[in-house]
Amino acid sequence: MDPHAHAWTPEEARARFRTGAAGPTAGVSAGHTQANLISVPADWAYDMLLFCQRNPEPCPVLDVTDAGAWTTPLAPGADLRTDLPRYRVWERGELVAEPTDVVDVWRKDLVSFLIGCSFTFESALTEAGVPMRHIEQGRNVSMYLTARRCRPAGRLRGPLVVSMRPVPPEHLAAAIRESSLLPAVHGGPVHCGEPAGLGIADLSRPDFGDPVDAEPDDIPVFWACGVTPQAAVMASRPPFAITHAPGQMFLTDARDEQYRVL
Amino acid sequence: MDPHAHAWTPEEARARFRTGAAGPTAGVSAGHTQANLISVPADWAYDMLLFCQRNPEPCPVLDVTDAGAWTTPLAPGADLRTDLPRYRVWERGELVAEPTDVVDVWRKDLVSFLIGCSFTFESALTEAGVPMRHIEQGRNVSMYLTARRCRPAGRLRGPLVVSMRPVPPEHLAAAIRESSLLPAVHGGPVHCGEPAGLGIADLSRPDFGDPVDAEPDDIPVFWACGVTPQAAVMASRPPFAITHAPGQMFLTDARDEQYRVL
The missing domain is CATH 3.30.2040.10 (PSTPO5379-like domain)
Structure with a gap:
């Protein structure tokens, strides 16, 4: 990762990742909230949301999209299909690809979960x-x-x-x-x-x-760790899923302070 | 409410409510976590869980049951159909009854949400x-x-x-x-x-x-306030719902300290 990455705005970071840059995001846009991504078919969304609710330490949910949507109020203008550094694509619990965007494999029934990340x-x-x-x-x-x-x-x-x-x-x-x-x-x-x-x-x-x-x-x-839902995908084998690659997170516009309890 | 209610164990409080005692639970079993109840048909459970996730201040979820279940790990041995002081039964957003138990109107497809309460x-x-x-x-x-x-x-x-x-x-x-x-x-x-x-x-x-x-x-x-999901029931008119009566909560065995972040 670029040594100046800590000074990028989240928007600048997303623009670089959108055009293919990749790598771990620890320290990038310091002070801005980073998020894990897990996208599953709508048929699996209740199970995933309940899994997160029952396991709030590894899976603190920051946002859930409507089915098919690739936008989030946590980062207006961002595209969840392109703006992460690297993705993992899963079929029946098997890792089938690690692309830098998922436009080609996106599905209209995908519900995306943004989950808090310790980089924050x-x-x-x-x-x-x-x-x-x-x-x-x-x-x-x-x-x-x-x-x-x-x-x-x-x-x-x-x-x-x-x-x-x-x-x-x-x-x-x-x-x-x-x-x-x-x-x-x-x-x-x-x-x-x-x-x-x-x-x-x-x-x-x-x-x-x-x-x-x-x-x-x-x-x-x-x-x-927010890789926990990825481990659940490996163990539980839903027909299809997309996640971030471990350590290569979604940069939101939210500031860490918003999530402090005091 | 009995002036000694603060000294009851949660199990004692639930036993009294199970046999028909009713009234606000502020101060009852002090130091033990109290919870709001909202039960909706399984077809509405994803909407409710997502509503809670999107509104975490009024709707902090402490537990979600499987469909039809009336038990929770927050209070082993408790029966969610009988152990609250008073319930409200809703049909299409209209309040139709305020009984002290809901055994007769219980349905096999009900998913119950226990939501944090400020009495805690x-x-x-x-x-x-x-x-x-x-x-x-x-x-x-x-x-x-x-x-x-x-x-x-x-x-x-x-x-x-x-x-x-x-x-x-x-x-x-x-x-x-x-x-x-x-x-x-x-x-x-x-x-x-x-x-x-x-x-x-x-x-x-x-x-x-x-x-x-x-x-x-x-x-x-x-x-x-955890009455917020009740207001959502009034506004959104699901075919059926059961809630606690405002201020008359479910007493769990959990201790408040378990939910402190420090």
């Missing part, structure tokens, strides 16, 4: 002095499938997915406080420390994103 | 020293239809309903802070002061609940 609270953590190792290292955040099951909804089930950030002990309280005040973008961590507590065997081998180097005293801190 | 944050406000005038006066809280429209969802539309509590100026900051930390039960107020700002003409004539006497310096503080 990274600005608040950075302002509170918490180092963001993955951004410093120019890498995508590390994400892991866990042994924890989400509460099922209709035909949808699957594991909790988490993102992990190594946090120095002296910054742990600020990291927990600042993220907890933003429940609409996953809120506080689900787990700190020992990865085995979540059934994660090896931090150096994330299931999504990149491995990130930690300093010796860093504590691994795990937040619920 | 009253314990936190009381502990922070904020007087609760309606509880002191032994009355139901005052609730009003406002001129503010909810964001529609499918066939559902309607006005925002608010509850109002008169708050002494020296307690306003605590009232806002403590309720804001509980976004799952409506969070911070939507408006303070001048009722005309919400299109409310006369505070002494609430649309639901009782008028409550204020002290001369009190500021009227307005929170989004």
Whole structure:
């Protein structure tokens, strides 16, 4: 990603992605809310919305479109079919393509869910002095499938997915406080420390994103992750779905402060 | 309501309501989460869930049942058809009955929504020293239809309903802070002061609940209210619905602290 990406407006970022630029969006348009995308056929929309309601930590819903619509009040003028850096297209739970737009495969019955993303609270953590190792290292955040099951909804089930950030002990309280005040973008961590507590065997081998180097005293801190609906698609095999590629999010015009509870 | 009701366990309260006791539940089983009920036919469930998602301040969803089920993990052993003090039964948006149980009119296709209630944050406000005038006066809280429209969802539309509590100026900051930390039960107020700002003409004539006497310096503080889905039923006229009677809530076993973000 361009080193100046943090200074882009969300509109500028979307325009670049629309014309084919791709890559992780951590740090892009800092202070603006980022969102995960999951689009499913209308026949599956109630199950997905209920799945999100029953699993609000990984799946905090920021907006739901009407069937077929590719617009959202969170970013007037944006096109959900073109304005993300990279997409994943799924058929019966199998990944069939990772294009930079989905105009050709779009369907009139698709209902799109925009789900809060932990990249949103990274600005608040950075302002509170918490180092963001993955951004410093120019890498995508590390994400892991866990042994924890989400509460099922209709035909949808699957594991909790988490993102992990190594946090120095002296910054742990600020990291927990600042993220907890933003429940609409996953809120506080689900787990700190020992990865085995979540059934994660090896931090150096994330299931999504990149491995990130930690300093010796860093504590691994795990937040619920918006890739969780993607894991539900893999496990539950709806006939068709479109998602963002992990770490390559939709940039909204909303400002992070809008989602702070205080 | 019995003057000892605050000391009942939620299970004791539900048992009394199950055998016919009725009345407002403010202050009952203090510290335990109270919930609004709205049950609609499965054909309307997606519209209702989307309405809640699009209007999270009045409609924070705590649980959604499967069609026909009258149980919830928020209160194991409870029966949603009998355990509320009083119900309202609606046909095409018209109130047709206010029974103390709904066993006879229950339908196999009903999906029930439990929605956060502002009575939940009253314990936190009381502990922070904020007087609760309606509880002191032994009355139901005052609730009003406002001129503010909810964001529609499918066939559902309607006005925002608010509850109002008169708050002494020296307690306003605590009232806002403590309720804001509980976004799952409506969070911070939507408006303070001048009722005309919400299109409310006369505070002494609430649309639901009782008028409550204020002290001369009190500021009227307005929170989004879980009667909002009831107003949507009145405006949108689904063929059938069951709700709680305003102020007569479902007592869950959950503790308020579970919903605090910090």
